[in-house]
Amino acid sequence: VSRVLLTGATGFVGRETLAALARDGHEVHTAARHRPDEASAGVHWHEADLLADRGSAARIMAASRPEVLLHLAWYAEHGRFWTAPENLDWVEASLRLLREFARTEAARRVVMAGTCAEYEWTRSVYVEQDPCVPRTLYGAAKHGLRVVAESFAAEHGLSFAWGRLFFVYGPGEVPGRFVPAIVRKLLAGEPAPMTAGAQIRDFLHVADAGAAFAALATGGVQGPVNVASGVGVSLRDVAALIAGQTGRAELLRAGAIPTPTDEPPSLVANVRRLRDEVGWRPRIALDEGLAATVDSWRGA
């Protein structure tokens, strides 16, 4: 059992990470701007605005004395996060959090969330040691943070891992993103416009993503680790699976939206490290996960 401080615990992946840690019996402390109404039993909530309140990191550390820092919080506003200046706020806040963590007596291990947007998008399947030449400010901010944080952790004798998320879907995803956008249109009986959908992506159910981060946080593997399914699927096929669940395939409008010219054709993870070194593998197949996602939107 470890004492874990989790940031971003009210976010899409964070909620599932929190559930996984609590299920495994860890002592979980969370930093969040607002404690949610249905807070899990046994979870210690610390109200803090890590961006606006520069003193909050030190206060949370003093109150929670974590052995493990699991830092998922970041700016995630759909459509804006790729280019928003808030990415720089989070570089700053993340480094501040790490420094305060390094000062706490029990501090032992840090895990942070990275992204497939760190990689140079010139391949189709990505392994952790592939070159990182981010094309977006979001990817650059995450990559830059990783470089500094990993070195700082080494300097302070902390074990450090960096979980690179690819594409996460599932109940609770914000409405504008690909899966919920298709699901909602089809459930409403409306045409669902999309690109031709030839892009290959690596989708992981959010409950699996949370469980993977919990495994990473309480394990000992160091350095970058892809957090993904390792399975590539085209957006067209994802849409077809959703259509199969809703029975409205005729409403799919593949090709109605032009594919952006700078869209990478394939973003799929090599998951050897996650499977063989962390010892974790996903439990939820894509068709099951999409079925559950469709159900979560019925009547919503």
Place this chain on the structure above:
Amino acid sequence: VSRVLLTGATGFVGRETLAALARDGHEVHTAARHRPDEASAGVHWHEADLLADRGSAARIMAASRPEVLLHLAWYAEHGRFWTAPENLDWVEASLRLLREFARTEAARRVVMAGTCAEYEWTRSVYVEQDPCVPRTLYGAAKHGLRVVAESFAAEHGLSFAWGRLFFVYGPGEVPGRFVPAIVRKLLAGEPAPMTAGAQIRDFLHVADAGAAFAALATGGVQGPVNVASGVGVSLRDVAALIAGQTGRAELLRAGAIPTPTDEPPSLVANVRRLRDEVGWRPRIALDEGLAATVDSWRGA
């Protein structure tokens, strides 16, 4: 003529950069904690503590309205800077400065100081596109900053260059470093201990380093640029040149200090970009530069 805001203007390289910019007739504004007693004519000094006073960046921008930001300020305490947590303070302060700069109307170009410590130290001569896998926190902080800052600049339509310094020497260098340490011992008639000195390094006179940054700031070349001489010389040969100037070769104690096992054997720059794209080359040969350095310490 450009309106340039220079940070670190009271530092080792910054003083020479300021002189070069002023000589070329640019309108120079500087941010420094204290205005030096002998301030150059025509230079606008803005007192500011970029680390401690978070509001200072915005105030300086409003007061100076720069077209070019030339950011050299960093933590440089000899012996400590490789591993000090202050490197993280400077990542933060540098990003804040960049953001405030991007908000100013005339903002056009950013130049920042990088380091040969960004490179993966597995080669002997380094070209700008070589892999960056820093071995030190200093190198990691600089590299991480570059990744984020370059992307942010692109997002905001700013031209961006990053000057990677190798080894800078000359009058005014802090006493503990290699060149002044040897010079002072020999001038004092005392034995000068050093490693066997087989390490090959790329030395650039500080006046040349300042002139190179001035050329970079007022030119248009983008991305990383090595700021160095392109000439590799062993520390033993540097020491021998100093001994030749002081006439006390018999006091050199090569081998008296064990060479650290993690010391890279060669750090030399490929300077094609600086020479052919920036159109700049050094003026001060190593023997002349060392002679001037020895003179600067006589009677000091």
